[in-house]
Amino acid sequence: MNRLIVLFFILIFAQTVFTVEAQNNFSDAFSRMDSAFDSFQDDFFTRDIYFLGRAAAAHLLGLYPLYTEKPATTEYLNLICNALVINSPLPNSYAGFHVMILDTPVINAFATPGGHIFLTRGILELAASEDMLAAIIAHEIAHVQLKHGMAVISHSNLVQNLNQESQQINESLNRETSKKLFTAAVDEFLETLIVGGYSQLQEFEADSTAFTMLVSAGYYPGSFIDMLRLLERTQGDHTGSLNSTHPQPAHRISNLQRQMNSYRAADNSSIRKARFSRIMGR
Numbered sequence: 001m002n003r004l005i006v007l008f009f010i011l012i013f014a015q016t017v018f019t020v021e022a023q024n025n026f027s028d029a030f031s032r033m034d035s036a037f038d039s040f041q042d043d044f045f046t047r048d049i050y051f052l053g054r055a056a057a058a059h060l061l062g063l064y065p066l067y068t069e070k071p072a073t074t075e076y077l078n079l080i081c082n083a084l085v086i087n088s089p090l091p092n093s094y095a096g097f098h099v100m101i102l103d104t105p106v107i108n109a110f111a112t113p114g115g116h117i118f119l120t121r122g123i124l125e126l127a128a129s130e131d132m133l134a135a136i137i138a139h140e141i142a143h144v145q146l147k148h149g150m151a152v153i154s155h156s157n158l159v160q161n162l163n164q165e166s167q168q169i170n171e172s173l174n175r176e177t178s179k180k181l182f183t184a185a186v187d188e189f190l191e192t193l194i195v196g197g198y199s200q201l202q203e204f205e206a207d208s209t210a211f212t213m214l215v216s217a218g219y220y221p222g223s224f225i226d227m228l229r230l231l232e233r234t235q236g237d238h239t240g241s242l243n244s245t246h247p248q249p250a251h252r253i254s255n256l257q258r259q260m261n262s263y264r265a266a267d268n269s270s271i272r273k274a275r276f277s278r279i280m281g282r
Contacts, residue, residue: 050094053114053149059187060102060110060118067103067121074101076279080130081117081137087216090145097141107234111140113149126230130276131214131223131269138210138217138224146209148202200247207252211259220269222260228253 067074077099085097097115107122117140119133127133143149198206207224214221232249276282 046094050114053112053116056112057114057116057118060112064102064104064120067101072279073124074099077101077119077133077137080134081141084134084138084141084213084217087218088141088145088213093144097144099137107231109136109140111143111149113144113147115144117141124280126234127227128230129223129269130272131219132227132230134214134217134219135210135224135227138213139206142206142209142213143198143202146202146205148198148206203247204252204255207256208259211256215263215265218268220267221263221265222267223269225253225256225260228256
């Protein structure tokens with residue numbers, strides 16, 4: 001994690017230290033902090049990323065209500081998620097991964113840096129098999145494991161401006177200031193997540209990682225391509241839909257078909273058909 005991200009979290013969770021330094025010479029505090037950045041443990045950063053993600057999840061639930069009518073469906077999605085994570089290159093996280101359903105017909109899926117994964121009711125209704133559900137979840141897991149959410153924050157105007165203006169700060173940072181910084185970061189992350197979407201490079205990277213994750217967990221990777229073909233036939237290009245925040249399905253399909261050629265994976269999705277039908281009511 002780079003210096004800007006470390007600075008951001010220290011401003012949020014340890015603002016008292018900065019307050020003391022600011023009373024003397026705030027600009028000197030930044031230069032003296034450089035030698036301390038390397039001493040922090042990864043767990044500290046992971047914990048703070050989790051709390052940022054949890055705040056983003058709370059904001060997201062303020063936009064869409066949680067679907068709670070069928071707890072068995074949510075449990076099913078979490079079991080799929082666990083199977084994918086356990087067989088992924090990064091099976092451990094600060095508080096694990098948790099899948100929830102958003103009660104909206106909009107076709108989309110989201111993930112926060114803290115491991116909170118949200119699938120809309122719309123995308124669940126579109127998926128035609130467990131393997132397709134696994135593909136959607138794997139793509140969101142990949143965003144978290146590849147730290148795409150934190151890349152959004154690290155390249156945000158908020159953090160860049162904070163670094164540029166650090167030499168001009170002459171007053172102590174109080175609790176209210178820290179709260180505003182944190183809220184601004186969450187809002188900016190959600191703006192990217194829901195409206196702008198990740199970069200095409202990040203989406204393609206998440207697709208590729210998810211594809212490998214599916215193979216490792218025993219799912220048929222071709223189901224990811226099948227899911228994208230279903231998305232290609234939808235007309236959900238309005239704001240908030242997956243097609244409005246992701247590269248065109250045709251481009252994603254083309255990339256994954258090239259990757260598919262390097263695997264010799266048999267289509268074993270039929271063995272999960274009965275379970276999918278029973279739980280999803282199809």
